[in-house]
Amino acid sequence: MPVAELVVGVIEGTIDFAVLQRRFEHLVFGRLLRLVKNRPDAEELTQRVFVRVFEWLDRYDPKRAAFCTWLYEITTSIVMDYFRAKRRAPESLDAMPESDAPSVAGPDELHEARVLRASLHKAFHKLSPIERGSFLLYHVREVPWRDVAARLACTERAAQYHCRAAIKKLRESL
16 A cells, blocks of 8 residues: 555544554664664654554654655654764763763854854754755665655655755755
8 A cells, every 4th residue: 555545544534644654664764773873772662652653643644755754854853862862861971982072162162063053053944854864864874876766755766856955955054
């Protein structure tokens, strides 16, 4: 069954959400396992992704992005939250090798980094979903072009075009 029909069926209540979850669970879990490198955490995060998909499914707009792109954005959001929380967890500096100890930045550097991060975040979210998806999949996740194209439901050439457009827009905005 095509993804679009499956999603419509779940939204309308004619198809059980579990069918949708079973169809994409292995993709989400595999991606998360590669990122977090911890099976129990990947399982927990996979559940969080599908809870959010269930809660937000009525907001999905197939005219804005393919379902896989939308699902990928939710997965990315969940894993980013996970890493942010993990980064906030206190870590003993005594156990850390001196070469890995964080350097102390001055107020100017911190301000500069915050401004750059905010500008990049703003510019990134101005990109279209397919531009964001192609950029993240290829440059961040190092997914081959043929797989990027398959996940975004477009040709390899189109995926490359959208990625180049994303890079151009990001450079122009920074």
